[in-house]
Amino acid sequence: MRISTISYTFRQGVSNIWRNKMFSLASIATMSACIFLFGLFFAIVTNFQAMVKEAESGVAVTVFFEEGATQAQIEEIGRQIKGRVEVSEYKYVSAEEAWSAFKDVYFEGSDEAAAGFGEDNPLANSASYAIYLNDVSMQQVLVDYLKGLDGVREVRHSAAVANTLSDFNSLIGYISVGIILILFLVAIFLISNTVTTGIAVRRDEIGIMKLIGATDAFVRAPFIVEGVLIGLIGAILPLVFLYVLYNRITQYIEMKFSFLSRLLTFVPAQGVFRTLIPVALVLGVGIGFIGSRITIRKHLNV
Amino acid sequence: MIKLEHVSKAYSAGIPALNDVNLEIREGEFVFVVGDSGSGKSTLIKLLLKELEPTEGAITIGGRKLHTIRHKQVPRFRRNIGVVFQDFRLLKDRNVYDNVAFAQRVIGASVRDSRKKVPQMLSMVGLAPKYKSFPRELSGGEQQRVAIARALVNRPKILLADEPTGNLDATNAWEIMKLLEEINERGTTVIVVTHNLEIVKVMGKRVITIKKGVIISDVDGEYDED
Numbered sequence: 001m002r003i004s005t006i007s008y009t010f011r012q013g014v015s016n017i018w019r020n021k022m023f024s025l026a027s028i029a030t031m032s033a034c035i036f037l038f039g040l041f042f043a044i045v046t047n048f049q050a051m052v053k054e055a056e057s058g059v060a061v062t063v064f065f066e067e068g069a070t071q072a073q074i075e076e077i078g079r080q081i082k083g084r085v086e087v088s089e090y091k092y093v094s095a096e097e098a099w100s101a102f103k104d105v106y107f108e109g110s111d112e113a114a115a116g117f118g119e120d121n122p123l124a125n126s127a128s129y130a131i132y133l134n135d136v137s138m139q140q141v142l143v144d145y146l147k148g149l150d151g152v153r154e155v156r157h158s159a160a161v162a163n164t165l166s167d168f169n170s171l172i173g174y175i176s177v178g179i180i181l182i183l184f185l186v187a188i189f190l191i192s193n194t195v196t197t198g199i200a201v202r203r204d205e206i207g208i209m210k211l212i213g214a215t216d217a218f219v220r221a222p223f224i225v226e227g228v229l230i231g232l233i234g235a236i237l238p239l240v241f242l243y244v245l246y247n248r249i250t251q252y253i254e255m256k257f258s259f260l261s262r263l264l265t266f267v268p269a270q271g272v273f274r275t276l277i278p279v280a281l282v283l284g285v286g287i288g289f290i291g292s293r294i295t296i297r298k299h300l301n302v
Numbered sequence: 303m304i305k306l307e308h309v310s311k312a313y314s315a316g317i318p319a320l321n322d323v324n325l326e327i328r329e330g331e332f333v334f335v336v337g338d339s340g341s342g343k344s345t346l347i348k349l350l351l352k353e354l355e356p357t358e359g360a361i362t363i364g365g366r367k368l369h370t371i372r373h374k375q376v377p378r379f380r381r382n383i384g385v386v387f388q389d390f391r392l393l394k395d396r397n398v399y400d401n402v403a404f405a406q407r408v409i410g411a412s413v414r415d416s417r418k419k420v421p422q423m424l425s426m427v428g429l430a431p432k433y434k435s436f437p438r439e440l441s442g443g444e445q446q447r448v449a450i451a452r453a454l455v456n457r458p459k460i461l462l463a464d465e466p467t468g469n470l471d472a473t474n475a476w477e478i479m480k481l482l483e484e485i486n487e488r489g490t491t492v493i494v495v496t497h498n499l500e501i502v503k504v505m506g507k508r509v510i511t512i513k514k515g516v517i518i519s520d521v522d523g524e525y526d527e528d
Binding site: 002004005008204205207208209210211212213214215216218 | 374379380381404405408410413452
Protein backbone atom coordinates (compact mmCIF):
# COMPACT_ATOMS: atom_id res chain seq x y z
CA MET A 1 0.00 0.00 0.00
CA ARG A 2 1.31 3.46 -0.93
CA ILE A 3 2.24 5.99 1.77
CA SER A 4 -0.20 8.44 0.18
CA THR A 5 -3.01 5.85 0.51
CA ILE A 6 -2.12 5.20 4.16
CA SER A 7 -2.05 8.93 4.84
CA TYR A 8 -5.38 9.37 3.00
CA THR A 9 -6.98 6.54 5.02
CA PHE A 10 -5.76 8.08 8.26
CA ARG A 11 -7.03 11.54 7.29
CA GLN A 12 -10.41 10.06 6.33
CA GLY A 13 -10.59 8.31 9.73
CA VAL A 14 -9.90 11.61 11.51
CA SER A 15 -12.38 13.37 9.25
CA ASN A 16 -15.06 10.75 10.11
CA ILE A 17 -14.56 11.51 13.79
CA TRP A 18 -14.79 15.24 13.10
CA ARG A 19 -17.93 14.91 10.95
CA ASN A 20 -19.81 13.01 13.69
CA LYS A 21 -18.52 15.17 16.51
CA MET A 22 -21.32 14.41 18.95
CA PHE A 23 -21.30 10.64 18.44
CA SER A 24 -17.52 10.54 18.51
CA LEU A 25 -17.47 12.56 21.71
CA ALA A 26 -20.02 10.22 23.30
CA SER A 27 -17.95 7.20 22.28
CA ILE A 28 -14.70 8.72 23.55
CA ALA A 29 -16.43 9.67 26.83
CA THR A 30 -17.80 6.14 27.33
CA MET A 31 -14.51 4.58 26.37
CA SER A 32 -12.74 6.92 28.80
CA ALA A 33 -15.20 6.03 31.55
CA CYS A 34 -14.63 2.32 30.92
CA ILE A 35 -10.86 2.61 30.88
CA PHE A 36 -10.99 4.90 33.92
CA LEU A 37 -13.03 2.35 35.87
CA PHE A 38 -10.82 -0.44 34.61
CA GLY A 39 -7.74 1.52 35.72
CA LEU A 40 -9.34 2.25 39.07
CA PHE A 41 -10.13 -1.43 39.66
CA PHE A 42 -6.70 -2.39 38.44
CA ALA A 43 -5.02 0.03 40.87
CA ILE A 44 -7.21 -1.13 43.76
CA VAL A 45 -6.72 -4.82 42.95
CA THR A 46 -2.96 -4.37 42.50
CA ASN A 47 -2.70 -2.66 45.87
CA PHE A 48 -5.01 -5.13 47.52
CA GLN A 49 -3.05 -8.06 46.12
CA ALA A 50 0.17 -6.48 47.36
CA MET A 51 -1.36 -6.17 50.82
CA VAL A 52 -2.68 -9.76 50.70
CA LYS A 53 0.75 -10.92 49.56
CA GLU A 54 2.23 -9.11 52.52
CA ALA A 55 -0.30 -10.83 54.80
CA GLU A 56 0.36 -14.19 53.11
CA SER A 57 4.04 -13.87 53.78
CA GLY A 58 3.20 -13.93 57.50
CA VAL A 59 1.28 -17.22 57.20
CA ALA A 60 3.69 -20.01 57.97
CA VAL A 61 3.60 -23.79 58.06
CA THR A 62 5.61 -25.33 60.91
CA VAL A 63 7.17 -28.79 60.71
CA PHE A 64 8.11 -30.58 63.94
CA PHE A 65 10.37 -33.63 64.00
CA GLU A 66 9.89 -37.02 65.61
CA GLU A 67 11.57 -37.51 68.98
CA GLY A 68 15.10 -38.71 68.45
CA ALA A 69 15.30 -37.54 64.86
CA THR A 70 18.95 -37.35 63.84
CA GLN A 71 20.61 -34.21 62.48
CA ALA A 72 20.99 -36.01 59.15
CA GLN A 73 17.22 -36.72 59.04
CA ILE A 74 16.44 -33.07 59.85
CA GLU A 75 18.79 -31.86 57.11
CA GLU A 76 17.18 -34.26 54.63
CA ILE A 77 13.74 -32.85 55.48
CA GLY A 78 15.20 -29.35 54.91
CA ARG A 79 16.44 -30.42 51.47
CA GLN A 80 13.00 -31.83 50.58
CA ILE A 81 11.34 -28.54 51.63
CA LYS A 82 13.80 -26.50 49.61
CA GLY A 83 12.92 -28.48 46.47
CA ARG A 84 9.20 -27.59 46.61
CA VAL A 85 7.85 -24.89 44.25
CA GLU A 86 5.27 -23.70 46.81
CA VAL A 87 8.02 -22.63 49.21
CA SER A 88 9.23 -19.05 49.10
CA GLU A 89 11.39 -19.22 52.22
CA TYR A 90 12.10 -21.63 55.07
CA LYS A 91 14.00 -21.35 58.29
CA TYR A 92 15.31 -23.85 60.85
CA VAL A 93 14.26 -22.94 64.42
CA SER A 94 16.24 -24.84 67.09
CA ALA A 95 14.70 -25.80 70.45
CA GLU A 96 16.78 -23.05 72.11
CA GLU A 97 15.55 -20.41 69.68
CA ALA A 98 11.95 -21.59 70.20
CA TRP A 99 12.27 -21.32 73.99
CA SER A 100 13.94 -17.92 73.73
CA ALA A 101 11.14 -16.61 71.46
CA PHE A 102 8.50 -18.09 73.78
CA LYS A 103 10.09 -16.33 76.77
CA ASP A 104 10.18 -13.03 74.87
CA VAL A 105 6.46 -13.23 74.14
CA TYR A 106 5.02 -14.78 77.31
CA PHE A 107 7.45 -13.81 80.09
CA GLU A 108 8.15 -10.27 78.99
CA GLY A 109 8.83 -8.24 82.12
CA SER A 110 8.66 -11.39 84.35
CA ASP A 111 12.23 -12.58 84.10
CA GLU A 112 11.96 -14.25 87.51
CA ALA A 113 9.22 -16.62 86.36
CA ALA A 114 11.31 -17.62 83.38
CA ALA A 115 14.38 -18.04 85.56
CA GLY A 116 12.43 -20.71 87.53
CA PHE A 117 13.01 -23.12 84.66
CA GLY A 118 16.75 -22.77 85.20
CA GLU A 119 18.74 -24.55 82.52
CA ASP A 120 15.81 -26.80 81.54
CA ASN A 121 14.23 -26.22 78.18
CA PRO A 122 10.53 -27.11 78.36
CA LEU A 123 10.47 -26.93 74.53
CA ALA A 124 13.30 -29.44 74.14
CA ASN A 125 11.37 -31.31 71.42
CA SER A 126 10.27 -28.19 69.59
CA ALA A 127 12.97 -27.77 66.94
CA SER A 128 11.18 -27.06 63.70
CA TYR A 129 11.22 -25.65 60.17
CA ALA A 130 9.13 -22.49 59.66
CA ILE A 131 8.03 -22.44 56.01
CA TYR A 132 6.66 -19.40 54.16
CA LEU A 133 4.71 -19.88 50.93
CA ASN A 134 4.61 -18.25 47.53
CA ASP A 135 0.83 -18.62 47.40
CA VAL A 136 -1.33 -19.56 50.37
CA SER A 137 -3.82 -21.36 48.14
CA MET A 138 -1.17 -24.10 47.73
CA GLN A 139 -0.82 -24.60 51.46
CA GLN A 140 -2.83 -27.84 51.71
CA VAL A 141 -0.81 -29.54 48.96
CA LEU A 142 2.42 -28.76 50.78
CA VAL A 143 1.02 -29.83 54.17
CA ASP A 144 -0.06 -33.22 52.75
CA TYR A 145 3.40 -33.70 51.25
CA LEU A 146 5.22 -32.75 54.43
CA LYS A 147 3.11 -35.14 56.53
CA GLY A 148 4.33 -38.02 54.41
CA LEU A 149 8.04 -37.33 55.02
CA ASP A 150 10.13 -39.60 57.27
CA GLY A 151 11.01 -38.04 60.62
CA VAL A 152 8.08 -35.58 60.61
CA ARG A 153 5.97 -35.72 63.79
CA GLU A 154 3.56 -32.87 63.18
CA VAL A 155 2.76 -30.20 60.61
CA ARG A 156 1.00 -27.11 61.97
CA HIS A 157 -0.81 -24.66 59.73
CA SER A 158 -3.79 -22.35 59.69
CA ALA A 159 -6.14 -23.55 56.97
CA ALA A 160 -8.73 -20.89 57.85
CA VAL A 161 -6.37 -17.93 57.26
CA ALA A 162 -5.04 -19.44 54.06
CA ASN A 163 -8.50 -20.20 52.68
CA THR A 164 -9.94 -16.79 53.59
CA LEU A 165 -7.11 -14.89 51.93
CA SER A 166 -7.24 -17.09 48.88
CA ASP A 167 -11.04 -16.88 48.55
CA PHE A 168 -11.06 -13.10 49.03
CA ASN A 169 -8.44 -12.72 46.35
CA SER A 170 -10.51 -14.78 43.90
CA LEU A 171 -13.71 -12.90 44.76
CA ILE A 172 -12.12 -9.53 44.05
CA GLY A 173 -10.80 -10.93 40.78
CA TYR A 174 -14.20 -12.28 39.65
CA ILE A 175 -16.09 -9.09 40.55
CA SER A 176 -13.54 -6.94 38.70
CA VAL A 177 -13.64 -9.10 35.59
CA GLY A 178 -17.47 -9.08 35.61
CA ILE A 179 -17.83 -5.32 35.91
CA ILE A 180 -15.10 -4.62 33.37
CA LEU A 181 -16.65 -7.02 30.85
CA ILE A 182 -20.02 -5.26 31.08
CA LEU A 183 -18.37 -1.86 30.68
CA PHE A 184 -16.46 -2.96 27.64
CA LEU A 185 -19.56 -4.40 25.99
CA VAL A 186 -21.18 -0.97 26.43
CA ALA A 187 -18.10 0.64 24.88
CA ILE A 188 -18.17 -1.71 21.88
CA PHE A 189 -21.89 -0.94 21.40
CA LEU A 190 -21.29 2.82 21.43
CA ILE A 191 -18.33 2.69 19.06
CA SER A 192 -20.41 0.52 16.78
CA ASN A 193 -23.18 3.17 16.83
CA THR A 194 -20.71 5.92 15.98
CA VAL A 195 -19.29 3.99 13.05
CA THR A 196 -22.83 3.15 11.84
CA THR A 197 -23.63 6.86 11.75
CA GLY A 198 -20.37 7.50 9.89
CA ILE A 199 -21.31 4.89 7.30
CA ALA A 200 -24.80 6.41 6.91
CA VAL A 201 -23.34 9.91 6.42
CA ARG A 202 -20.88 8.65 3.81
CA ARG A 203 -23.22 6.23 2.03
CA ASP A 204 -23.13 8.20 -1.27
CA GLU A 205 -19.35 8.42 -1.19
CA ILE A 206 -19.09 4.69 -0.47
CA GLY A 207 -21.43 3.99 -3.40
CA ILE A 208 -19.22 6.04 -5.72
CA MET A 209 -16.09 4.35 -4.40
CA LYS A 210 -17.54 0.92 -5.10
CA LEU A 211 -18.52 1.86 -8.67
CA ILE A 212 -15.12 3.36 -9.40
CA GLY A 213 -13.44 0.13 -8.34
CA ALA A 214 -12.32 0.65 -4.74
CA THR A 215 -11.29 -2.54 -2.98
CA ASP A 216 -13.11 -3.67 0.18
CA ALA A 217 -10.06 -2.80 2.26
CA PHE A 218 -9.91 0.75 0.85
CA VAL A 219 -13.58 1.36 1.70
CA ARG A 220 -13.35 -0.20 5.15
CA ALA A 221 -10.01 1.12 6.37
CA PRO A 222 -11.12 4.68 7.32
CA PHE A 223 -13.85 3.25 9.56
CA ILE A 224 -11.37 0.95 11.26
CA VAL A 225 -9.06 3.95 11.76
CA GLU A 226 -12.02 5.87 13.22
CA GLY A 227 -12.78 3.11 15.75
CA VAL A 228 -9.15 2.60 16.69
CA LEU A 229 -8.58 6.35 17.16
CA ILE A 230 -11.67 6.65 19.38
CA GLY A 231 -10.35 3.72 21.42
CA LEU A 232 -6.87 5.21 21.62
CA ILE A 233 -8.04 8.68 22.69
CA GLY A 234 -10.50 7.03 25.08
CA ALA A 235 -7.58 5.19 26.69
CA ILE A 236 -5.00 7.98 26.84
CA LEU A 237 -7.26 10.56 28.53
CA PRO A 238 -8.22 8.43 31.57
CA LEU A 239 -4.65 7.11 31.92
CA VAL A 240 -3.32 10.65 32.34
CA PHE A 241 -6.14 11.48 34.75
CA LEU A 242 -5.63 8.26 36.73
CA TYR A 243 -1.88 8.83 37.03
CA VAL A 244 -2.38 12.25 38.58
CA LEU A 245 -5.25 11.00 40.76
CA TYR A 246 -3.34 7.94 42.00
CA ASN A 247 -0.37 9.97 43.15
CA ARG A 248 -2.54 12.57 44.85
CA ILE A 249 -4.77 10.04 46.65
CA THR A 250 -1.97 7.77 47.87
CA GLN A 251 -0.01 10.79 49.13
CA TYR A 252 -3.11 12.16 50.85
CA ILE A 253 -3.96 8.85 52.58
CA GLU A 254 -0.37 8.27 53.64
CA MET A 255 -0.23 11.76 55.16
CA LYS A 256 -3.68 11.85 56.77
CA PHE A 257 -3.68 8.27 58.04
CA SER A 258 -0.05 7.82 58.93
CA PHE A 259 -1.07 5.66 61.93
CA LEU A 260 -2.22 3.03 59.41
CA SER A 261 1.10 3.04 57.60
CA ARG A 262 1.91 -0.55 58.69
CA LEU A 263 -1.39 -1.77 57.24
CA LEU A 264 -1.61 0.41 54.15
CA THR A 265 1.46 0.24 51.99
CA PHE A 266 0.68 1.48 48.49
CA VAL A 267 2.35 0.14 45.41
CA PRO A 268 4.29 3.05 43.79
CA ALA A 269 2.61 4.66 40.74
CA GLN A 270 5.34 3.33 38.43
CA GLY A 271 4.59 -0.19 39.65
CA VAL A 272 0.88 0.11 38.83
CA PHE A 273 1.19 2.05 35.56
CA ARG A 274 4.01 -0.06 34.12
CA THR A 275 1.37 -2.75 33.51
CA LEU A 276 -1.74 -0.57 33.34
CA ILE A 277 -0.57 1.69 30.48
CA PRO A 278 0.11 -1.05 27.90
CA VAL A 279 -2.95 -3.07 28.99
CA ALA A 280 -5.28 -0.03 28.78
CA LEU A 281 -3.87 1.04 25.39
CA VAL A 282 -4.27 -2.46 23.97
CA LEU A 283 -7.81 -2.63 25.38
CA GLY A 284 -8.75 0.78 23.95
CA VAL A 285 -7.34 0.04 20.52
CA GLY A 286 -8.69 -3.53 20.58
CA ILE A 287 -12.21 -2.48 21.52
CA GLY A 288 -12.16 0.30 18.93
CA PHE A 289 -11.05 -2.20 16.32
CA ILE A 290 -13.61 -4.83 17.29
CA GLY A 291 -16.44 -2.25 17.51
CA SER A 292 -15.76 -0.87 14.04
CA ARG A 293 -15.04 -4.30 12.50
CA ILE A 294 -18.37 -5.72 13.72
CA THR A 295 -20.24 -2.69 12.36
CA ILE A 296 -18.50 -2.76 9.00
CA ARG A 297 -19.30 -6.44 8.53
CA LYS A 298 -22.94 -5.73 9.39
CA HIS A 299 -23.60 -2.46 7.56
CA LEU A 300 -20.96 -2.05 4.89
CA ASN A 301 -21.77 -4.52 2.17
CA VAL A 302 -18.90 -3.78 -0.20
CA MET B 303 -16.33 -6.41 -26.25
CA ILE B 304 -19.71 -6.91 -24.53
CA LYS B 305 -21.87 -9.96 -25.10
CA LEU B 306 -25.15 -10.95 -23.45
CA GLU B 307 -26.41 -14.49 -24.17
CA HIS B 308 -29.98 -15.37 -23.17
CA VAL B 309 -29.75 -13.08 -20.16
CA SER B 310 -32.75 -12.83 -17.86
CA LYS B 311 -33.07 -11.07 -14.54
CA ALA B 312 -36.04 -11.49 -12.21
CA TYR B 313 -36.14 -9.65 -8.88
CA SER B 314 -38.97 -11.76 -7.47
CA ALA B 315 -41.72 -14.02 -8.74
CA GLY B 316 -43.32 -11.82 -11.37
CA ILE B 317 -42.47 -10.22 -14.69
CA PRO B 318 -38.70 -10.37 -15.22
CA ALA B 319 -36.86 -7.03 -15.50
CA LEU B 320 -34.93 -8.52 -18.44
CA ASN B 321 -36.11 -11.52 -20.41
CA ASP B 322 -33.87 -13.63 -22.64
CA VAL B 323 -31.75 -10.72 -23.87
CA ASN B 324 -29.14 -11.40 -26.56
CA LEU B 325 -26.86 -8.53 -27.40
CA GLU B 326 -23.39 -7.84 -28.72
CA ILE B 327 -21.56 -4.50 -28.58
CA ARG B 328 -18.23 -4.26 -30.38
CA GLU B 329 -15.15 -2.43 -29.18
CA GLY B 330 -15.26 1.30 -30.01
CA GLU B 331 -19.02 1.40 -30.66
CA PHE B 332 -21.36 4.20 -29.55
CA VAL B 333 -24.71 2.70 -28.53
CA PHE B 334 -27.91 4.25 -27.22
CA VAL B 335 -30.22 2.14 -25.07
CA VAL B 336 -33.74 3.59 -24.99
CA GLY B 337 -36.98 2.55 -23.40
CA ASP B 338 -39.71 3.67 -21.01
CA SER B 339 -39.27 3.78 -17.24
CA GLY B 340 -39.23 0.24 -15.87
CA SER B 341 -38.31 -1.25 -19.23
CA GLY B 342 -35.14 -2.82 -17.81
CA LYS B 343 -32.51 -0.23 -18.87
CA SER B 344 -31.16 0.32 -15.34
CA THR B 345 -31.11 -3.42 -14.70
CA LEU B 346 -28.96 -3.79 -17.81
CA ILE B 347 -26.47 -1.19 -16.49
CA LYS B 348 -26.35 -2.91 -13.08
CA LEU B 349 -25.71 -6.29 -14.70
CA LEU B 350 -22.86 -4.85 -16.76
CA LEU B 351 -21.31 -3.37 -13.59
CA LYS B 352 -21.78 -6.68 -11.79
CA GLU B 353 -23.92 -4.96 -9.18
CA LEU B 354 -26.50 -7.64 -9.96
CA GLU B 355 -26.20 -11.24 -11.12
CA PRO B 356 -28.40 -12.50 -13.98
CA THR B 357 -30.98 -15.11 -13.05
CA GLU B 358 -30.18 -16.89 -16.31
CA GLY B 359 -27.71 -16.55 -19.16
CA ALA B 360 -24.14 -15.31 -19.41
CA ILE B 361 -22.52 -11.89 -19.78
CA THR B 362 -19.04 -11.53 -21.26
CA ILE B 363 -17.05 -8.29 -21.10
CA GLY B 364 -13.59 -7.99 -22.63
CA GLY B 365 -13.47 -11.76 -23.11
CA ARG B 366 -14.25 -12.49 -19.48
CA LYS B 367 -17.45 -14.16 -18.32
CA LEU B 368 -18.79 -12.10 -15.41
CA HIS B 369 -20.02 -15.10 -13.40
CA THR B 370 -16.42 -16.32 -13.15
CA ILE B 371 -15.32 -13.08 -11.44
CA ARG B 372 -15.07 -13.57 -7.68
CA HIS B 373 -16.27 -10.96 -5.17
CA LYS B 374 -12.67 -9.90 -4.43
CA GLN B 375 -11.94 -9.40 -8.12
CA VAL B 376 -14.98 -7.16 -8.75
CA PRO B 377 -13.19 -3.85 -7.91
CA ARG B 378 -10.44 -4.57 -10.42
CA PHE B 379 -13.05 -5.54 -13.03
CA ARG B 380 -14.98 -2.28 -12.47
CA ARG B 381 -11.86 -0.23 -13.16
CA ASN B 382 -12.38 -1.12 -16.82
CA ILE B 383 -15.76 0.60 -16.85
CA GLY B 384 -16.41 4.32 -16.25
CA VAL B 385 -19.89 5.29 -15.08
CA VAL B 386 -21.81 8.56 -15.30
CA PHE B 387 -25.21 9.14 -13.69
CA GLN B 388 -28.11 11.55 -14.17
CA ASP B 389 -27.56 13.05 -10.69
CA PHE B 390 -23.77 13.45 -11.22
CA ARG B 391 -22.94 11.90 -7.81
CA LEU B 392 -20.07 14.27 -7.06
CA LEU B 393 -18.60 14.64 -3.58
CA LYS B 394 -20.04 17.96 -2.45
CA ASP B 395 -17.32 18.68 0.11
CA ARG B 396 -14.50 18.41 -2.47
CA ASN B 397 -13.56 20.70 -5.32
CA VAL B 398 -13.44 19.75 -9.00
CA TYR B 399 -9.81 18.63 -8.90
CA ASP B 400 -10.32 16.46 -5.79
CA ASN B 401 -13.46 14.89 -7.21
CA VAL B 402 -11.55 13.69 -10.26
CA ALA B 403 -8.42 12.81 -8.26
CA PHE B 404 -10.64 10.75 -5.94
CA ALA B 405 -11.07 8.13 -8.69
CA GLN B 406 -7.29 7.90 -8.98
CA ARG B 407 -6.84 7.62 -5.24
CA VAL B 408 -9.42 4.86 -5.01
CA ILE B 409 -7.41 2.63 -7.35
CA GLY B 410 -4.17 3.42 -5.50
CA ALA B 411 -2.59 5.59 -8.20
CA SER B 412 0.43 7.62 -7.14
CA VAL B 413 0.06 11.33 -6.40
CA ARG B 414 2.53 12.06 -9.20
CA ASP B 415 0.36 10.12 -11.66
CA SER B 416 -2.76 11.96 -10.49
CA ARG B 417 -1.08 15.35 -10.88
CA LYS B 418 -0.46 14.47 -14.51
CA LYS B 419 -3.73 12.78 -15.44
CA VAL B 420 -6.31 14.91 -13.57
CA PRO B 421 -5.41 18.21 -15.34
CA GLN B 422 -5.41 16.34 -18.68
CA MET B 423 -8.94 15.10 -18.04
CA LEU B 424 -10.14 18.50 -16.84
CA SER B 425 -8.74 20.09 -20.01
CA MET B 426 -10.48 17.46 -22.13
CA VAL B 427 -13.90 18.24 -20.59
CA GLY B 428 -13.15 21.98 -20.70
CA LEU B 429 -13.06 22.60 -16.96
CA ALA B 430 -9.36 23.22 -16.30
CA PRO B 431 -9.91 26.86 -15.25
CA LYS B 432 -12.50 25.77 -12.67
CA TYR B 433 -10.44 23.09 -10.93
CA LYS B 434 -10.79 24.83 -7.56
CA SER B 435 -14.58 25.25 -7.74
CA PHE B 436 -16.94 23.21 -5.62
CA PRO B 437 -19.90 21.36 -7.19
CA ARG B 438 -22.41 23.89 -5.79
CA GLU B 439 -20.62 26.63 -7.76
CA LEU B 440 -21.04 24.82 -11.09
CA SER B 441 -23.94 24.53 -13.54
CA GLY B 442 -25.57 21.13 -14.17
CA GLY B 443 -23.65 20.75 -17.42
CA GLU B 444 -20.37 21.54 -15.71
CA GLN B 445 -21.08 19.07 -12.92
CA GLN B 446 -21.75 16.37 -15.51
CA ARG B 447 -18.43 17.21 -17.18
CA VAL B 448 -16.67 16.69 -13.84
CA ALA B 449 -18.45 13.35 -13.51
CA ILE B 450 -17.28 12.38 -17.01
CA ALA B 451 -13.70 13.41 -16.20
CA ARG B 452 -13.86 11.29 -13.04
CA ALA B 453 -15.25 8.31 -15.00
CA LEU B 454 -12.46 8.56 -17.59
CA VAL B 455 -9.41 9.46 -15.50
CA ASN B 456 -8.59 5.78 -14.89
CA ARG B 457 -8.69 5.18 -18.67
CA PRO B 458 -11.53 2.63 -18.79
CA LYS B 459 -12.29 0.81 -22.03
CA ILE B 460 -16.03 1.27 -21.60
CA LEU B 461 -18.09 4.29 -20.53
CA LEU B 462 -21.62 3.67 -19.23
CA ALA B 463 -23.79 6.79 -19.06
CA ASP B 464 -27.13 6.37 -17.29
CA GLU B 465 -29.41 9.27 -18.36
CA PRO B 466 -26.46 11.69 -18.52
CA THR B 467 -28.62 14.54 -19.85
CA GLY B 468 -31.66 13.89 -17.67
CA ASN B 469 -31.02 16.89 -15.42
CA LEU B 470 -29.74 19.26 -18.11
CA ASP B 471 -31.29 21.88 -20.39
CA ALA B 472 -31.18 21.35 -24.16
CA THR B 473 -27.94 23.32 -24.73
CA ASN B 474 -26.04 21.54 -21.96
CA ALA B 475 -27.49 18.18 -23.02
CA TRP B 476 -26.09 18.68 -26.53
CA GLU B 477 -22.70 19.72 -25.23
CA ILE B 478 -22.50 16.59 -23.07
CA MET B 479 -23.48 14.40 -26.02
CA LYS B 480 -20.82 16.03 -28.19
CA LEU B 481 -18.30 15.37 -25.45
CA LEU B 482 -19.33 11.69 -25.24
CA GLU B 483 -19.00 11.44 -29.02
CA GLU B 484 -15.46 12.88 -28.82
CA ILE B 485 -14.59 10.35 -26.12
CA ASN B 486 -15.92 7.57 -28.35
CA GLU B 487 -13.85 8.84 -31.27
CA ARG B 488 -10.75 8.45 -29.09
CA GLY B 489 -11.50 4.71 -28.82
CA THR B 490 -13.69 4.28 -25.74
CA THR B 491 -16.82 2.14 -26.15
CA VAL B 492 -19.74 4.35 -25.04
CA ILE B 493 -23.15 3.08 -23.94
CA VAL B 494 -25.74 5.78 -23.22
CA VAL B 495 -29.07 4.99 -21.59
CA THR B 496 -31.47 7.85 -22.31
CA HIS B 497 -35.04 9.09 -22.66
CA ASN B 498 -33.99 11.94 -24.93
CA LEU B 499 -35.18 10.61 -28.27
CA GLU B 500 -34.54 13.91 -30.04
CA ILE B 501 -30.82 13.60 -29.36
CA VAL B 502 -30.88 9.90 -30.26
CA LYS B 503 -32.41 10.65 -33.68
CA VAL B 504 -29.96 13.42 -34.53
CA MET B 505 -26.81 11.57 -33.39
CA GLY B 506 -27.38 8.74 -35.90
CA LYS B 507 -25.81 5.98 -33.78
CA ARG B 508 -26.82 2.42 -33.03
CA VAL B 509 -30.02 2.37 -30.92
CA ILE B 510 -31.26 -0.59 -28.86
CA THR B 511 -34.85 -0.30 -27.68
CA ILE B 512 -36.01 -2.27 -24.66
CA LYS B 513 -39.65 -2.76 -23.71
CA LYS B 514 -40.80 -4.78 -20.70
CA GLY B 515 -37.43 -6.45 -20.43
CA VAL B 516 -37.20 -7.51 -24.07
CA ILE B 517 -35.14 -5.97 -26.89
CA ILE B 518 -37.75 -4.94 -29.45
CA SER B 519 -35.41 -3.23 -31.91
CA ASP B 520 -31.72 -2.82 -32.59
CA VAL B 521 -31.02 -0.38 -35.42
CA ASP B 522 -27.86 1.31 -36.59
CA GLY B 523 -27.86 4.89 -37.86
CA GLU B 524 -31.48 5.61 -38.64
CA TYR B 525 -33.61 5.50 -35.54
CA ASP B 526 -37.34 5.86 -35.96
CA GLU B 527 -39.47 6.14 -32.82
CA ASP B 528 -42.26 4.16 -34.39
